Amino acid sequence: MENLINGFKHNKAFRFTTCLVLLLILIAIAAPVISPYDPLEAVMRNANMEPSLQHLCGTDKLGRDVLSRILYGASYSLTSVLLLVAIIFVVGTTLGVLAGYYGGLIDTVIMRIADMMISFPGIILAIAIAGVMGGSLV
Structure with missing residues (x-):
């Protein structure tokens, strides 16, 4: 804990990164x-608008506010990550x-399965899962 505090005091990059991550978490929460519009509301007359004071990041082809979709996307991502971490912890x-x-056989089997899971690089596992699920996730 002392190393963490010293790192925060003396390392500018660590301070900046910590503040940025905390800011992103607060925005997601x-x-x-703070979202100006409903992220799912499609207003066709506002389709493909450029960034303006009304829509700070513009709108998509269905007229949905991009900033609202980014904010809600961060919120959904944070929620799903926290849920996944809780499940993995349990x-x-x-x-x-x-x-x-x-111990014994149960310990050996559980540890061999764990060894197999950590032996695969994450990107290879992601490619394999994407291949099994098909060409499109949408």
């Missing part, structure tokens, strides 16, 4: 409050407790 802790308590 406050998205419903599953990992449960498997670790089982492996530690019972």
Whole structure:
């Protein structure tokens, strides 16, 4: 903890990055409050507008406000990441407790599965999953 505090005091890049991440988290949490428009509301007369005072990031081809969609997208991403981390925490802790308590064959099987999962680089695994799911995720 002391290294973290010293790093924050003396390292400008660490300070900047920490502040930026905290700002992004706050924006994601406050998205419903600070979003100027409904991100799903399509107003065809506003389609493909350039950035202006009314729509700071412009609109898309369906007339939806791009800034609102970015803010809500950050909110949904943060929520899904936190949910995924919670699930991984529960599953990992449960498997670790089982492996530690019972040992033997159960420990060996759980650890070999864990070794297989960490041995694959993330990008290779992502390509394999994308190949199995098909050409388009939309």
